Amino acid sequence: MSLLEARNLGVGYTIPGAGLFGAPRHLPIVHEVSLSLQPGRTLGVVGESGCGKSTLGRALLQLIPSSAGQVFWQGQDMAKIPNLRRRRSEMQIIFQDPIAALDPRMTLGKIVSRPLATFEPELSKAAARARAVEALQQVGLSADFADRYPHELSGGQAQRVGIARAIVGRPKMIICDEPVSALDVSIQAQVINLLMDLQESMGLALVFISHNLAVVRHISHEVMVMCLGRVVEKAPRSEFYARPLHPYSKALMDAVPEPDPRREKGRVGTALPGELPSVLNPPKGCVFATRCPLAAEMCHNSRPLLREVAPERHVACHFVEGA
Amino acid sequence: MTVDRMTQSNPEPLLSLRDLSVRFRMEGGRTVAVDSVDLDLAPGEVLGIVGESGSGKSQILYALMGLLASNGEARGEACFDGQDLFTLSPRLLDRVRGSEISMIFQDPMTSLNPFMRVGDQLAEGLIVHQGMSKDAAKAEAVRMLDRVRIPDAASRARRYPHEFSGGMRQRVMIAMALLARPKLLLADEPTTALDVTIQAQVLDLMAELGRETGTAIILVTHDLGVVARLCDRVMVLYGGRVMEEAQAEALFDTPSHPYTKGLLAAMPRLETELTPRLGTIPGTPRSAGREVAGCPFVARCEVRLPICTTARPTLRGVAGLEPSRRTACHLTGAPA
Numbered sequence: 341m342s343l344l345e346a347r348n349l350g351v352g353y354t355i356p357g358a359g360l361f362g363a364p365r366h367l368p369i370v371h372e373v374s375l376s377l378q379p380g381r382t383l384g385v386v387g388e389s390g391c392g393k394s395t396l397g398r399a400l401l402q403l404i405p406s407s408a409g410q411v412f413w414q415g416q417d418m419a420k421i422p423n424l425r426r427r428r429s430e431m432q433i434i435f436q437d438p439i440a441a442l443d444p445r446m447t448l449g450k451i452v453s454r455p456l457a458t459f460e461p462e463l464s465k466a467a468a469r470a471r472a473v474e475a476l477q478q479v480g481l482s483a484d485f486a487d488r489y490p491h492e493l494s495g496g497q498a499q500r501v502g503i504a505r506a507i508v509g510r511p512k513m514i515i516c517d518e519p520v521s522a523l524d525v526s527i528q529a530q531v532i533n534l535l536m537d538l539q540e541s542m543g544l545a546l547v548f549i550s551h552n553l554a555v556v557r558h559i560s561h562e563v564m565v566m567c568l569g570r571v572v573e574k575a576p577r578s579e580f581y582a583r584p585l586h587p588y589s590k591a592l593m594d595a596v597p598e599p600d601p602r603r604e605k606g607r608v609g610t611a612l613p614g615e616l617p618s619v620l621n622p623p624k625g626c627v628f629a630t631r632c633p634l635a636a637e638m639c640h641n642s643r644p645l646l647r648e649v650a651p652e653r654h655v656a657c658h659f660v661e662g663a
Numbered sequence: 664m665t666v667d668r669m670t671q672s673n674p675e676p677l678l679s680l681r682d683l684s685v686r687f688r689m690e691g692g693r694t695v696a697v698d699s700v701d702l703d704l705a706p707g708e709v710l711g712i713v714g715e716s717g718s719g720k721s722q723i724l725y726a727l728m729g730l731l732a733s734n735g736e737a738r739g740e741a742c743f744d745g746q747d748l749f750t751l752s753p754r755l756l757d758r759v760r761g762s763e764i765s766m767i768f769q770d771p772m773t774s775l776n777p778f779m780r781v782g783d784q785l786a787e788g789l790i791v792h793q794g795m796s797k798d799a800a801k802a803e804a805v806r807m808l809d810r811v812r813i814p815d816a817a818s819r820a821r822r823y824p825h826e827f828s829g830g831m832r833q834r835v836m837i838a839m840a841l842l843a844r845p846k847l848l849l850a851d852e853p854t855t856a857l858d859v860t861i862q863a864q865v866l867d868l869m870a871e872l873g874r875e876t877g878t879a880i881i882l883v884t885h886d887l888g889v890v891a892r893l894c895d896r897v898m899v900l901y902g903g904r905v906m907e908e909a910q911a912e913a914l915f916d917t918p919s920h921p922y923t924k925g926l927l928a929a930m931p932r933l934e935t936e937l938t939p940r941l942g943t944i945p946g947t948p949r950s951a952g953r954e955v956a957g958c959p960f961v962a963r964c965e966v967r968l969p970i971c972t973t974a975r976p977t978l979r980g981v982a983g984l985e986p987s988r989r990t991a992c993h994l995t996g997a998p999a
Binding site: 494495496497524526529555557591593600605608609613615 | 715716812828830831858859860861862863864866867870871885886887888889890891892893911912915925926927928929930931932933934937939940941942943944945947948963
């Protein structure tokens with residue numbers, strides 16, 4: 341049984357209607373996402389701004405309501421789990437801006453132990469603090485950090501505190517929403533390594549949401565590429581990076597600048613033209629059709645379905661043959 | 664290529680910085696953000712300045728443009744095309760900025776006037792700096808927008824910045840910066856706020872325009888990948904000091920400073936063999952602070968020697984590496 345499973349998950353927001361008196365309308369952001377995650381594994385979710393990756397992350401925890409489909413936690417429909425709040429100790433989330441995620445008026449010890457008040461209300465104050473210190477140490481911060489305040493932290497330390505707060509309830513899964521995007525390169529590597537170490541020692545499953553394909557490659561077992569709210573490709577890590585199948589995945593891969601001048605100098609002038617289409621006005625056919633070098637008429641008219649073209653490899657493109 | 668330009672076509676560097684320091688007066692003392700940086704830039708050369716937060720990389724550009732915060736002060740010499748920018752009268756400096764040196768910033772939205780049509784903003788510089796007529800300037804603005812691949816430039820020129828996407832705004836900034844045909848373009852993290860596919864477009868555009876107009880570029884970035892795509896030469900900055908300087912290919916092939924090595928090892932990549940864990944540099948980046956006696960990287964350096972805390976390593980050649988390499992490290996920077 342999967343730890344987490346989503347079936348045809350759809351999420352949308354209500355936005356104001358056109359003009360002063362227009363009726364509010366529903367704006368779909370995430371469409372028909374299905375996925376499953378096993379204990380101890382990492383699913384990387386990658387895409388550009390507006391692709392719905394963060395919205396998906398929140399919907400997987402049912403922090404925002406879904407408009408279609410279901411999410412199952414250990415086989416149980418999350419919408420029907422009684423007292424979901426307490427079960428949240430099992431599923432946690434960390435965010436991009438680590439400092440904004442911490443209450444500036446609380447000591448780090450309080451911040452980290454706070455979730456325990458919900459998850460394990462029977463715990464004494466002293467025991468909760470001991471757990472917080474233990475969690476801080478697990479993320480590489482010494483016990484004396486428990487008495488410090490968020491403004492004393494660097495970005496990397498703040499993200500460690502965010503992780504400590506996420507693991508204090510001994511979760512089975514953490515959703516990581518762009519956790520290293522705001523960090524310097526040397527700190528980014530420390531945090532990625534930390535997440536991988538914790539995954540190993542605690543058997544954590546991770547959903548790693550990022551715009552950075554290289555980071556996702558390093559940490560993920562499976563990769564899912566999203567574009568305008570839809571999954572366009574899903575594949576095991578090594579197959580995906582050896583040979584991305586969807587033209588959008590290829591375009592993303594080509595666009596990432598690598599620290600290798602020989603590769604990069606050859607890529608000058610190869611950028612994909614065009615803008616990302618607006619979420620407010622998505623294309624009718626394939627989400628990538630407006631920018632795709634292969635697009636034919638059918639791509640503008642009919643939306644390709646996500647289908648399995650090789651074992652465990654799913655692609656939504658009219659032109660990709662079985663591999 | 665760069666060396667050729669320097670020695671054959673134009674022996675004079677376009678810009679040369681000598682002993683550039685940037686200090687800020689703070690409560691409780693002075694903070695040093697940039698510490699004795701020397702730099703020579705050839706006409707048409709593309710130089711990358713790489714560093715993490717607090718390395719002082721952006722402050723170098725701000726100092727050149729006279730844009731330091733009010734408690735900041737630049738010292739040293741900044742010789743641009745035969746004149747020292749730091750001793751120019753405000754009027755003369757104004758003439759140089761905006762016509763011979765242009766700058767683009769990370770966030771294009773805050774650099775554009777939200778109440779002014781994009782075309783008018785572009786034309787303004789031409790009217791003010793080059794005395795063009797309004798109509799001629801507007802026509803030139805449209806031509807430039809088209810040049811940076813803004814679709815339907817003539818009608819786009821009549822729109823306001825908020826009607827442009829982030830990538831288009833940055834292209835507008837590039838158009839604005841290049842309108843005056845500057846000799847030097849300063850770019851401060853110009854693609855950091857953009858999605859990768861849009862970043863690739865903007866980098867392409869900068870490479871192409873730099874080549875065509877012969878504009879030299881100083882690109883400040885934290886992203887070694889961006890440097891690899893665009894730059895001829897790279898300068899690695901840490902704690903306000905230059906740690907290493909080399910031609911781009913050489914730097915990535917054989918980094919010699921422990922900090923450069925650490926940075927490269929910490930970068931996750933798309934194409935190299937996967938390692939179980941990324942390389943790391945312990946500790947956190949040093950932010951601007953008091954002057955240090957030794958090497959600013961010493962606290963994080965895994966190969967430090969006792970001398971590293973007491974004596975400042977000078978930037979010098981490295982035995983066994985190409986002659987243009989400069990490294991500031993007691994351990995590796997043995998004279999060539």
